Amino acid sequence: MADHQHGSYSTELLDLDGEVLADHLSAVTGWIAGHLGDHPVHHIVDLGAGTGTGTFALLGRFGDAEVTAVDASADMLAHLTHRAKHHGVDHRVTTRQADLDTGHLDTEPADLTWASASMHHMAHPERVLADIRTGLTPGGLFAMIEFETFPRFLPDDFGLGTPGLEERCNALADRMRESQHPTVNSDWGARLAESGFTVHEERTFGIDVPAPLSAVATRYARVTLSRLRQGLGAQLSDDDRTTLDALLAETGPHRLENRTDLVVRSSRRAWIASGQVLA
């Protein structure tokens, strides 16, 4: 499948996501380490690895591990390899280009398989879940993360346009996402159980970066809101479009970078599961 079909996320946005949400990632990998206990972690599969946000967080958490980063997009994997070299961890990373809509996950057995914001992209998640389950070492775990609420940055009423801009934008974006990715808001706990996994824990991780935001976090707000503006286009009211354009202008009094009230608020849902031995 062509890159652009998997490339609805820009490499810049994924990198910013990893940088701004570093504390969140650390909390998630710490939670996983707690579940793994004494189980040695030598091989990790990062499924739908993108630019490697998960790969690098996991390499940091599990010092003896090597990661196989799997993605359909050659561009994403090239970017990941570049970053791995930059961080001096390329000897611990292998990339595998595979479109899991058509091919199988034929990686070496994994002590941990991680899939962050990638499972809802899969056209046949049950098939991929079956590959993940049979690809775990005995005692190995599958950690899956999906967006619960997409990032919000602005107060409800920020003195420009009609209050509630972001809620309206995100409601439209949610509808678009559901039509593109029908499984995005499905009951993943049930899907995991149906695929033969035992879910050990399911929980929400809240993300709350307070004002004032750093320059990097403000950039994250700009890139995210620009993508909403581009994606929603004519679906926005004239009023909301004008407000977003004023926020996203490179110059002018209302540009995002002039605001001191921006925050990052979001939440992600996580599941940790093992491959049940079926009688």
Ligand SMILES: C[S@@+](CC[C@H](N)C(=O)[O-])C[C@H]1O[C@@H](n2cnc3c(N)ncnc32)[C@H](O)[C@@H]1O
């Ligand atoms: C939202 S990004 C998440 C990236 C990364 N896991 C993260 O958390 O930053 C989803 C990734 O899944 C990949 N992807 C989508 N469909 C895929 C498929 N059928 N097979 C393999 N990878 C796929 C995309 O190329 C993209 O890199």
